[in-house]
Amino acid sequence: VSTQAQVLYDFTAEPGNNELSVREGETITLTNQNVGGGWIEAKNSRGEVGLVPEDYIEVCSGFRKWLLQRRHAVYDEWDEEWDDVKSSGGYAESEAGEGGAINRGGAHVRSHLTDWTHIQESSNLVHGGEVGPVWAYPDYQLDCVVADPKKGSKMYGLKSYIEYQVTPTTTNKPVNHRYKHFDWLYERLLDKFGSAIPIPCLPDKQVTGRFEEEFIKMRMERLQGWMSRMCRHPVISSSEVFQLFLSYKDEKDWKTGKRKAEKDETVGVMIFSTIEPEGLPDLDLTEVEQKCEQFNRFTRAMDDGVKDLLTVGNEHWKRCTGPLPKEYQRIGKAFQNLSSVFTSSGYEGEAALTDxxxxxxxxxxxxxxxxxxxxKKDLHFLMETNNEYKGLLGCFPDTIGVHxxxxxxxxxxxxxVATGKITTSEKTAMSKRASTMSYALQAEMNHFHSNRIYDYNRVMQQYLEQQVKFYEMIAEKLRNAHSQFTTM
Amino acid sequence: VSTQAQVLYDFTAEPGNNELSVREGETITLTNQNVGGGWIEAKNSRGEVGLVPEDYIEVCSGFRKWLLQRRHAVYDEWDEEWDDVKSSGGYAESEAGEGGAINRGGAHVRSHLTDWTHIQESSNLVHGGEVGPVWAYPDYQLDCVVADPKKGSKMYGLKSYIEYQVTPTTTNKPVNHRYKHFDWLYERLLDKFGSAIPIPCLPDKQVTGRFEEEFIKMRMERLQGWMSRMCRHPVISSSEVFQLFLSYKDEKDWKTGKRKAEKDETVGVMIFSTIEPEGLPDLDLTEVEQKCEQFNRFTRAMDDGVKDLLTVGNEHWKRCTGPLPKEYQRIGKAFQNLSSVFTSSGYEGEAALTDxxxxxxxxxxxxxxxxxxxxKKDLHFLMETNNEYKGLLGCFPDTIGVHxxxxxxxxxxxxxVATGKITTSEKTAMSKRASTMSYALQAEMNHFHSNRIYDYNRVMQQYLEQQVKFYEMIAEKLRNAHSQFTTM
Structure with a gap:
């Protein structure tokens, strides 16, 4: 099967380098993905073959589509899969009584991943008081710093790539990652957690920098935002694959971990088997549906609100960087022009006014x-935050759909039961599982809400603080200008 | 001879009122100027006859053109006229020696205006130090307040007009004038002083108010500016006709004065015969020509500068009243919209952020x-001042042309002299007269410059002061908005 990819940015081939020129939006076929050095070999619709920078193309959207289809389809097979887990002992055991939570579900998976024992792969849900179920948050909030982009090269220096330094606040030891590694992590997280937790797309298409430096800076900033968001999620940040990405010891450790993660079978809806609603009672179905519907409406309304703000912000950005400064410049020029005309008057005592x-x-x-x-100092962060939320909100319909x-x-x-297709105890088990999923969704809603409140408070504060400084500085400058005119 | 007029504003006739609908830019023929009540009877190109508000038409530009032609033509007749004055005793006398200045030139005129004896109709030029010749300025600077526009009516209330209250700072006694009286004054001043002093057109065409109230307010403001400028000119402000306008005792006094002023024969270049360069030596012709040329260049350059500023200001005005506030409004709406979406989240602890x-x-x-x-608070005055200067600068080419x-x-x-057409003493007299004109022009240049420096200092101070207040107020508002977000 040939893999298709979408071209994200225009790329002009350097002559004699075996490269292929491609245009944004073009669909190409990947003919060799193992070229290395940040390049892949691809064929365009005219049959021409050549190298294209892998960061310039996206297989993500196709993959994502496929994954989502699979996730929905998978649900029907879930009972079967779950039964497999059950028959292997893990689920049946936990169903028998409490306390088995830690091994539940994970047991089957772990038989394939015997040396991943240092991390607890199951997540707890606890009651968060007024707001309902919440994830069990760790005492220490993980974060990381994405910084110091460096050019690396492969293939005798012919092909270059950018490596970012990622430093987790836990170890404070930096590791290096290229964009393709982030993309690999994204695919793993989507595959593993996508049914329960909305995993926002990696920053990509929206990158607008016209120069390489600007592009790299912008991408780094967005990778930072994406990583911080992942760090803030207790389920993701405590996962084996995420910890591997943040703190692998050496190249060998990374490669072994990578291979293992790719073989992880706790993907799709299976993730729910690792979630333990600790001491939470089964849920009322009608109430769950109502909550779910309310959240669905909310995310759609917020999506509209965010897009509206982005449209307005974009227009404001254009005005602030285009016609508005041009106008102030022209006002400035008109004053200076008049001043130089006045200087030519030959009249005594002109200097004070012209100066x-x-x-x-x-x-x-x-x-x-x-x-x-x-x-760049204020609107930028407001736009970035809303862009991030736009991406995040785009993931919710799928998450809600699974539920x-x-x-x-x-x-x-x-x-x-009536038609004898399942037994009463199987029906009870099914309800229990759905209950777990509902708890997980509610925890996710609460996680989303608390993060949203934090993020919007922060970004609005930042925006307004910069706006105040901006207007104050203008007032100060004008006050200076004013003081130079003499009263007569 | 029929009088043609240009229509300044669209006017739609009220049916059954014997009115004539006219369009801006249309040329009409005045068929009866003595209708009264602020109306004149006119005929359009289709032969239709009806009443038109006299403030909606302009005979000024045609009159002005005619006057200027006449003024240039008159110059050739000047020797003749001047000789008339001479033969009547006035000029010859003053030529004989000093001290006769007060009667010079004025004598002939005054024979027609026997009871206008309380005002000195000749103007003195004195040496102003570094800057050269200046007008002799009075100790007390005359000014007046144009205020309190009131609707008056004539023709049994069918036709209405606006009467402005004009209060000179000298007497503090208000007199009333309609726009047509200001226009009458303008024509008298143009006729009498136009050869020596640029008399800016009355505010008219540029009036932009869309509603009657706005129109009246704007016109009043511009009449105020025009009157203040006239008050500031020592030659104009001390003239009989200007004093009459500012402080007539009653209707009878006004009517008598009007008739006298209309018969004034000290018009056109004759005004120079009333100007006395007190103790100033005859001028070097080359130097005069250079100064004149420099001033000519200056006024043209300033005219360009002022027009440029007006263009820029107009565009800025449009942006400030059009797209810019719309954008801030949309930003405001987008925030409020997001706030109301957030309110619908059903999440606890939302209120602080949404508020x-x-x-x-x-x-x-x-x-x-x-x-x-x-x-309206800042750009307006900057625009008005520059508009005024545009008008004033437009008068200089004519004044300089006469010179x-x-x-x-x-x-x-x-x-x-060589061809025996004039005698040597006639040549000397001619030089003396030209010298007076040069002094007058230089005094006028200096008057213009000192007023310009005053006006631009004042308007820039006012503009920047308001701009500072504006940006400070925005910063203050945003500071308040910022303080409502909570740090978490």
Whole structure:
């Protein structure tokens, strides 16, 4: 089977380098993904074959689509899979009584991953008071710093790539990762947690920097945002694969861990078998459906709100960097122009006015520059945060969809018992599983809400603080300009 | 001879009122100017006759053109006229020696205006130090207040007009004038002083108010500016006709004065016969020509500079009242919209953020309104002052033209003597007259420069002061909005 990919950015081949020119939006076929050095070999629609930088293409969206289809399909096979787990001892055991939570579900998986024993692969849900179920949060909030992008090269220096330094706050020991490694992590997380936790796409298409340096800086900033968000999630941040990414010891450790992670079978809906609603009672189905529907409405409304803000912000950005500073510049020039005309009057006692007028003109030119540079200082972060949320909100319909499918299945329970397709205890087990999923979704909602409140408080504070500084500085500059005119 | 007029504004006739609908730019023929009540009877190109508000039409530009032609033509007749004055005793007398200045030139005129004896109709030029000749300025600077526009009506209330109250700072006694009276004054001043002093057109065409109230307010403000400028000119402000306008005792006094002023024969270049360069030596022709040329260049350069500033200011005005506040409004709405979405989350502890977000949104809506209203508070005066200067600068080419024609005449002097056309003493007299004109022009230049420096200092101070207040207020509002977000 040939792999198709979408081209994300224009790429012009350097002559004599066996490269292939591609255009944004073009679909290409990957003919060799093991070229290395940040390159893949691809064929375009005209049959031409050549090397293309792997960061310039995206297989993600296709993969994502496939994964989502699989995830929905998988749900129907879940009972079967779950039964496999059960028959292997893990689930049956935990069903028999409490206390077996730690081994539950994980047992089957762990038989394949015998040396991943230093990390607890199951996650606890606890009651968070007024807000309902929440994830059990660790005492120490993990974070990491993505910094110091460095050019590396392969293939005798012919092909280059960027390596970012990732330093977790726990160990404070940096590890290096290329974009493709982040992408690998994203695919692992999506595969493993995607049914329960919305995993936002890696920053990619939206990168707007026109120059390489700007592009790298922007990508780094967005990778930082993505990584911080992942760190903040207790389930993701405590997972084996995430810990591997953040703190592998050496190249060998990384490669072994990678291979293991790729073989991980706790993917799709299987993740729910590793979630333990600690001391939480079974849920009322109607209540769950209502909560779910409310959250669904909320995420859609927020998606609209966020997109609206992004549209408005984009237009404001354009005005602030385009026509508005041009206008202030022209005002500044007009004052300075008038000043130089006045200088030519030959009239005595002109200097005080012309100096002041020139200073006022220069002030408006300064203001023009300030206006043009301001969006980078404030609007930028507001836009980035909302962009991140747009991506995150885009994942919820799928997460909610998986949950809805489970509820529907449970609703059929009585009919299935009546027609003798399942036993009463199987129906009870099914309800229990759906209950776990509902708890997980509610914990995820609460996680989303608390993060959202934190993020929007922070970004609005930052935005307004910078806006205040901006207007204060303009006022200060104008006050100076004003003081140079003499009262007569 | 039929009088043509240009229509300044669209006017739609009220049916059954004997009115005539006219369109801006249309040329109409005045068929009866004595209708009264602020109306004149006119005929359009289709032969339709009806009443049109007299303030909606302009005969000024045609009159002005005619006057200027006449003024240039008059110059050639000047020797003749001047000789008339001479033969009547006035000029010859003053030529004989000093001290006769007060009666010079004025004598002939005053024979027609026997009871206008309380005002000295001649103007003195004195040496102003470094800057050269200046007008003799009075100790007390005259000014007046144009205020309190009131609707008056005539023709049994069918036709209405606006009467402004004009209060000179000298008497503090208000007199009432309609726009047509200001226009009458303008024509008198142009006729009498136009050869020596640039008399800016009355505010008219540029009036932009869309509603009657706004229109009246704007016109009043501009009449105020025009009157203040006239008050500031020592020659104009001390003239009989200007004093009449500012402080007539009653309707009878006004009517008598009006008739007298209309019969004033000291018009066109004759005004120079009333100017006395007190103790100033005859001028060097080359130096005069250079100064004149420099001033000519200066006024043209300033005209360009002022027009440039007006263009820039107009665009800025449009942006500040159009797209910019709309954008701030949309930013405000987007924040408030997001706030109301957040309110619907059903999550506990949401209120602090949503309240703050709503407040931030409202702040940007406030800012939108502030931005839209700001031009009226600052840009307006900058634009008005520059508009005034545009008008004033437009008068200088004519004033300078009259002077150039005089210089050319003097240059021919030797040739005229050689060919026996004039005597040597006539040539000397001619030089003396040209010298007076040059002094007058230089005094006028200096008057212009000192006023310009005063006006631009004042308007820039006012503009920047308001700008500072504006940005400070925005910063203050945003500081309040910022303080409502909580750090977590």
């Amino acid at each position: 002041a007028l020139t200073a006022a003109g220069k002030t408006y030119e300064d203001i023009a520059q300030m206006v043009a540079e301001q969006p 809805k499918a489970a509820i529907e299945k449970v609703k059929e329970g009585d009919k299935l | 703050a977000l709503t407040a931030a949104g409202k702040t940007y809506e406030d800012i939108a309104q502030m931005v839209a209203e700001q031009p 150039k024609a005089a210089i050319e005449k003097v240059k021919e002097g030797d040739k005229l």
